[in-house]
Amino acid sequence: MVKQIVCQVTNVTGTTVTASVIYRNGTIDKNDLCVRIGNTSNTSRQGSVYLTSDDSNAPYIDIADGVNSWSAWSSANKIKVRIGKLTGITDTFFGALSGYGLYAKSNAYLRGKIYAEQGGWIAGWTIDSSKLVSPTVQDGNGYETNFELVADSGALAIGAYLNYDLSVIDTPFFISFGNIKDGAGNYTGYYGLSFRQGSSNLFELSNGQTQIAGWNFDASKFYKSTNIELNASTNSVGVNSNKVKMFYTNSGSWGLEGRDVSDNLVFQLGSTNKIASWNFIPDHIYKLTSGTPTSSPAYGLTISATSAASVVIAYGSNWQRYVKLGYQTSGNWFGLEGTDTNANIVFQLGSTNKIRDGILILQNCINGL
Incomplete structure (x- = not known):
C-alpha cells in the first residue's frame, strides 16, 4: 500500500x-x-524533481522550485519545467496546454535541429507555418505597428512588411518588400518594394510599375499619367501629352511650343518663333507661304520695323509683286504702293502719288474736286 504523510520539520x-x-x-x-x-x-532547498507515471495527467517529470509550504507544493505555479504530458498546465501566455512536449516557464536553451509542426511565440513574436509576426506596438503618437516576414505559397505572398497605423487612427500604410500590399493590406501579385498609404502609392519599384509619389519612371523618362513628362531620350519636358513642350533636338531645333487639341501648332519660341502660325524674327513678324521677309518672300504678309523702314507688305506670287504701306528713310518715302510681278509700280499714294502709265495725282487737284 502506498501511503502519504506530509510533515513540516520544526527542529x-x-x-x-x-x-x-x-x-x-x-x-x-x-x-x-x-x-x-x-x-x-532556505531558498536553496525549495526545489525538487517529481517523476510520475500514474498521477493525474501522467506521465511527466516536473522540476519545481520556490516550494516553502505544502500549499505551494500543491500549486501549479511551482512548476518551472515539465517534460512529458503537458495537460494540466495553464500558462498566462499560452493558456491551457495539452499533448506531449517540453514546457519551460523561464528559459530554454536548445541547440541543433528544431522541427515545429505548429506555430507558437518567441519573445512576443508569433510564428506559424507561413509567417513570423512581431508584437504590435505603439509609437509616441498612438499609432499601432508591427512587422511581418511572410512565406505563404497559398497566397503567393513572400516578403517582409511593415504595417503601420493598424488601428486606423488615420489611414493605414504598408511598406512591402516582396509581394506588394495595396492600401487595404491585400496582396497585389506584383513583386518589389513599395510604400502605400490608402489609395496613395508613395513609391513602388516592382514588375507592375515604377513609381514615386504617384510619378512613374523608366530608363528614359519620369512622368505622371499624361499630365507631365520629363524625357531624357528626347531632351524634352512635355505637359498634357506634349500640348506644351520645352525641347532641344539639336542646335537648329530647340525651344518652347504649344499645340491645340487637334495638335496644330499655336506658338513656338526658340530656333523657330511662331504665334498662331505667324513667324517672328528680329525686326519682323510675318506669315508667308515661302521665304522670309529678307529672302524671297511670297504669298503672305510681313510687318517690319527697322532703322531703315517701318512697313507692312502683302506679297503676291513672288517678292517683286507686293502692296506696301509704311515709311522708309530712303528718299523719305511714305504711303501706299503696289507693284506687278516685274516690280513695276502700279500705283503710289503718299510722298509720291501716281497710277500706272504716269498719271500724276496732285494734292491740290484732289482738294479742288
Missing part, C-alpha cells in the same frame, strides 16, 4: 528530527521512505 538535533504532521493517510513506520519537497526559509 533537527544531531540525527533526531522533530516534525509536525500536516496531512496523512497512514502511520509513520520504521523503514518508511522520506523525501524533501521544499523548505520554509
Whole structure:
C-alpha cells in the first residue's frame, strides 16, 4: 500500500528530527521512505524533481522550485519545467496546454535541429507555418505597428512588411518588400518594394510599375499619367501629352511650343518663333507661304520695323509683286504702293502719288474736286 504523510520539520538535533504532521493517510513506520519537497526559509532547498507515471495527467517529470509550504507544493505555479504530458498546465501566455512536449516557464536553451509542426511565440513574436509576426506596438503618437516576414505559397505572398497605423487612427500604410500590399493590406501579385498609404502609392519599384509619389519612371523618362513628362531620350519636358513642350533636338531645333487639341501648332519660341502660325524674327513678324521677309518672300504678309523702314507688305506670287504701306528713310518715302510681278509700280499714294502709265495725282487737284 502506498501511503502519504506530509510533515513540516520544526527542529533537527544531531540525527533526531522533530516534525509536525500536516496531512496523512497512514502511520509513520520504521523503514518508511522520506523525501524533501521544499523548505520554509532556505531558498536553496525549495526545489525538487517529481517523476510520475500514474498521477493525474501522467506521465511527466516536473522540476519545481520556490516550494516553502505544502500549499505551494500543491500549486501549479511551482512548476518551472515539465517534460512529458503537458495537460494540466495553464500558462498566462499560452493558456491551457495539452499533448506531449517540453514546457519551460523561464528559459530554454536548445541547440541543433528544431522541427515545429505548429506555430507558437518567441519573445512576443508569433510564428506559424507561413509567417513570423512581431508584437504590435505603439509609437509616441498612438499609432499601432508591427512587422511581418511572410512565406505563404497559398497566397503567393513572400516578403517582409511593415504595417503601420493598424488601428486606423488615420489611414493605414504598408511598406512591402516582396509581394506588394495595396492600401487595404491585400496582396497585389506584383513583386518589389513599395510604400502605400490608402489609395496613395508613395513609391513602388516592382514588375507592375515604377513609381514615386504617384510619378512613374523608366530608363528614359519620369512622368505622371499624361499630365507631365520629363524625357531624357528626347531632351524634352512635355505637359498634357506634349500640348506644351520645352525641347532641344539639336542646335537648329530647340525651344518652347504649344499645340491645340487637334495638335496644330499655336506658338513656338526658340530656333523657330511662331504665334498662331505667324513667324517672328528680329525686326519682323510675318506669315508667308515661302521665304522670309529678307529672302524671297511670297504669298503672305510681313510687318517690319527697322532703322531703315517701318512697313507692312502683302506679297503676291513672288517678292517683286507686293502692296506696301509704311515709311522708309530712303528718299523719305511714305504711303501706299503696289507693284506687278516685274516690280513695276502700279500705283503710289503718299510722298509720291501716281497710277500706272504716269498719271500724276496732285494734292491740290484732289482738294479742288
